[in-house]
Amino acid sequence: MTSFSLPPLTLATSAPGDADVLVVGLAESAGTAVLVGVPDSVEARVADQFGRPLLEVARELGAASKPGTAVALPGVAGSRLVTVGLGEIDVTPEQVRRAAGNGVRAAAALAGDRPLRVAVSLDAVEPEVVKGAAEGALLGSYSFVKVSGTQPKPAIASITVVSNSGRTEARDAVDAARTVAEAVCLARDWVNTPANVLYPETFAEAARTAAKGTRIDVEVLDDKALEKGGFGGILAVGGGSSRAPRLVRFSYAPRGAKAHLALVGKGITFDTGGLNLKPADGMYTMKSDMAGAAAVLAATRAIARLGLKVRVTAYASMAENMPSGTAYRPSDVLTMYGGTTVENVNSDAEGRLVMADALVRAGEDSPDLIIDVATLTGACVVALGERVAGLMASDDTAADAVLDAAESAGEAFWQLPIPDGTRTKLESKVADLRSGGNRAGGALTAAAFLHSFVPDDVPWAHLDVAGPAFNDEGPYDYVPTGGTGMAVRTLVALAQSLQS
Known part of the structure; x- marks a missing residue:
């Protein structure tokens, strides 16, 4: 009986420089689209590379604030960007949970022979929102391990949740998110296992x-x-x-x-x-x-x-x-x-x-x-x-x-x-x-x-x-x-x- 193994999960105050994919948000504020969680350095690199602001490039490629939307952008300084729709800017933990899940699934689709290091940057600060981002990212990384003689390589090597909150509560939220996500994935594995097994x-x-x-x-x-x-x-x-x-x-x-x-x-x-x-x-x-x-x-x-x-x-x-x-x-x-x-x-x-x-x-x-x-x-x-x-x-x-x-x-x-x-x-x-x-x-x-x-x-x-x-x-x-x-x-x- 095979089982899925969650990728390592860490909390950081800024996106790691070695991330292969950076997941950021696109939200709606008073009828205007707003990027969420994008580091200033990334904005500058996009402007240099494309000659236009990141928001403009993202929207031309189909990025939207509508929940459920996930769009991969061209490489920026060796990494990829994925924008996910958050809906209204005043987000709930569940909005962030869904967006993080969409982002990690979109990142997994970019993986080739090498599993990817993914950073999720959605401006999560409050512990419950941080927990939502971590749970969504981990749950979005799930795929059932086939009953097979050969085991496929995982698409996601690691996940980093970016939050400028250095409070103990945020770290505790990430730890709790992993425990809960592992339980959900255990239940998923049992349900997916064929009945002859x-x-x-x-x-x-x-x-x-x-x-x-x-x-x-x-x-x-x-x-x-x-x-x-x-x-x-x-x-x-x-x-x-x-x-x-x-x-x-x-x-x-x-x-x-x-x-x-x-x-x-x-x-x-x-x-x-x-x-x-x-x-x-x-x-x-x-x-x-x-x-x-x-x-x-x-x-x-x-x-x-x-x-x-x-x-x-x-x-x-x-x-x-x-x-x-x-x-x-x-x-x-x-x-x-x-x-x-x-x-x-x-x-x-x-x-x-x-x-x-x-x-x-x-x-x-x-x-x-x-x-x-x-x-x-x-x-x-x-x-x-x-x-x-x-x-x-x-x-x-x-x-x-x-x-x-x-x-x-x-x-x-x-x-x-x-x-x-x-x-x-x-x-x-x-x-x-x-x-x-x-x-x-x-x-x-x-x-x-x-x-x-x-x-x-x-x-x-x-x-x-x-x-x-x-x-x-x-x-x-x-x-x-x-x-x-x-x-x-x-x-x-x-x-x-x-x-x-």
Whole structure:
């Protein structure tokens, strides 16, 4: 199993003289384009070389302040310039994060046989903006390492974030950015790994390896332990595969922690739909159906490495949903962990079953807040598109905590309701619950099902990341094609907020 390695990242008060590519900004101020982060020496060299100001040259070549724009300029004294659109001059950390990602991706496209040294100069001063620039640059440098006998050379040799802030907070922000970016890229790697390489057993071992060197205790329940414990949902979903399911538990309990956060992630390493078989086109990207588990495990690793003073217990329910003579059937009645019986409606609604077991188990840990993350429903993609995740919660306080964290992290979530009466769709004549209702409001019904397995006195939020967890189109901003690492940054920001 291969993995991407982030390039070295440093903070400097001026652009290094040996940088191969300098990324600068173009912003809009009162209707006028303004260059951002360009050293006076570069302005002078451009004027000497082209006989015109840099702004004029850049705009002639297509540079613009529009976010998402990245234009490479001709060489200036042996180095290249890349201008990126920042939008309005009064930038947010997310604007800078996106611009830095665009700039580094554009720089990577210039690489030949030799990896390039890249400097990102966007006038970042405040710690959160510096962190945004560093995160965007690192995330923009990501590319999945192919499963191949020959390994390609990296396009980026190093990244320097330029800031005239010499404060300790700026250096700390860069260090934190690297830790968070490494977690996001770890989740991306897991999501991108083919399902014949990453399946429940190997995913669990990869999680165990990722926790080494941290203060995370790891417990892995195999199929025998799951059967002994009565985890009927995970066992049913994984029963059709020759690859047995797993339940991974991460526990991080630092001294001084006053809050306890529980995380639950869907880890379907491949989803055929089971006996309710998916069409071929809908199955191709289903190696990504474990993105929720990847997010909660990677986020917990980052929380531990940052030394945040919050207790975190994470559960990753891992199974492969396959059709066979041992596969579970529509109309089967399953006994979940904790004793609730469920009438299975559709074997392609498997995620909520493995999540239900883990939610009950998480509730036994008496956390202050439970968050689950899952690529759960196509209905959420229909409702919100492919770049916005759904959020459903037990109460507005829990929802607001997640939304605030998401805004801080730069990830897009939109709150959806669980209307009164939704639970009636889950009434069964043969069991305690049905696993689903009709097609109307499918994402809401799925959330109502999950909420049934959360203790009444514990706040809970459900993050349906089915749309933005995997990008099967071209890269944009700091988001690559393939796994995106969606929700990792939000979970880390949420843990940070719970420290106080």
